[in-house]
């Protein structure tokens with residue numbers, strides 16, 4: 115048993131939940147029960163929103179603090195999270211199967227980096243400026259915090275994606291009610307402990323663990339002023355419909371099916387590119403929204419690209435997520451593994467050639483494992499090339515010239531990530547400029563806190579991170595003075 119809690123973190127206190135329902139957490143690697151927490155009910159969401167409202171409306175409260183004071187509090191939270199980073203990585207890894215080496219860097223480390231980056235943006239910030247009026251007089255233009263934020267996060271990077279939201283919201287002066295995914299709740303309670311230890315004022319961040327109905331209730335709550343959502347495109351559409359009806363600002367980070375474009379001059383030496391290729395195509399067992407899972411290979415080097423990817427996929431160490439040597443852990447849940455296996459079966463029945471993988475590792479009889487899988491001779495119109503599989507499955511698609519590669523890269527409903535592989539970085543940048551996507555890398559892919567992150571088309575609306583991140587939690591007010 116990793117952790118178990120009896121109370122919910124609402125209004126800065128550990129309070130008795132309003133229902134006796136509990137969320138049981140299962141290890142993706144061992145299928146054993148590793149903890150449980152109370153499941154929040156609608157009454158707990160009401161109490162959380164009310165606490166966030168009070169904290170926001172308090173005339174001396176968080177929204178009115180000087181930006182430097184908010185930055186200091188965010189630094190304290192970063193320090194408390196840093197002190198818990200090993201435990202955080204352990205909890206995430208045990209729950210969702212993210213290899214511990216990756217969880218340590220990302221889920222343990224990245225929220226700390228993100229908080230410090232966002233706190234740094236407050237240095238010297240005033241959020242109010244005077245501008246001369248076009249018709250005379252002066253316009254005072256203020257960037258005011260939007261209010262109470264409903265933040266909804268998925269299970270794949272639960273802490274990083276939460277930090278993108280509460281970090282920017284806190285910097286803007288907003289207060290937050292956060293709903294973690296039921297698969298990953300033990301980490302959310304450790305975050306609550308860090309929030310308490312950092313003396314973040316009561317009600318500024320509240321946490322309500324629960325499923326999609328609870329999420330829908332939070333999104334539609336009359337006292338929520340903005341929604342920040344990361345999850346599947348299907349759920350994102352429902353969230354957007356509600357926000358559209360309520361005219362409620364919303365940021366949506368949704369699914370992806372990005373292209374990794376291998377140019378004719380690419381260096382395919384795995385000793386040189388293996389680490390970056392892994393990060394761009396398979397990291398977190400393929401359960402990452404931005405991965406380049408459609409690998410576009412020039413016809414002139416098609417066989418070579420397929421062989422390289424096959425060697426690469428077969429070389430990866432598959433095993434218990436908590437083993438430091440593991441590169442590919444299990445799928446986050448049994449249902450999710452069923453889904454991934456369904457796609458693998460569909461790929462084969464639709465006529466793609468299974469090059470490696472496709473099954474379950476023979477030596478692992480517990481845990482929801484899937485072998486790293488490569489399909490060749492995939493047509494871009496095939497289901498496995500168009501739909502998000504969210505597992506360790508790559509499809510290699512042939513192209514003729516660079517225009518053809520860009521056409522195929524853009525022939526998708528999604529537009530979140532992508533990468534270009536070439537020995538000529540300038541050519542790589544030219545190709546990157548022509549891909550319809552929110553983010554793309556040259557010979558690598560790694561989101562940077564200083565660059566806006568998000569998608570186009572069915573991958574979402576709005577951006578997180580970057581210098582503009584705080585703006586998504588503010589609204590402009592003009593005072594004609």
Ligand code: NAD
Pocket residue numbers: 266267268269270271275293294295296324325326327328329330331333344345346347349350352353366367368369370402403404502504530568569573574
């Ligand atoms: P999901 O959409 O099922 O759930 C995500 C979160 O939304 C969960 O907390 C869930 O309880 C909640 N939810 C579901 N339906 C809801 C509704 N109607 N109203 C309110 N809340 C609702 O997604 P998942 O399976 O947990 O996560 C995987 C998906 O997330 C993938 O599609 C992946 O691409 C996407 N994702 C996107 C990004 C990004 O930044 N673009 C990052 C990570 C994951």
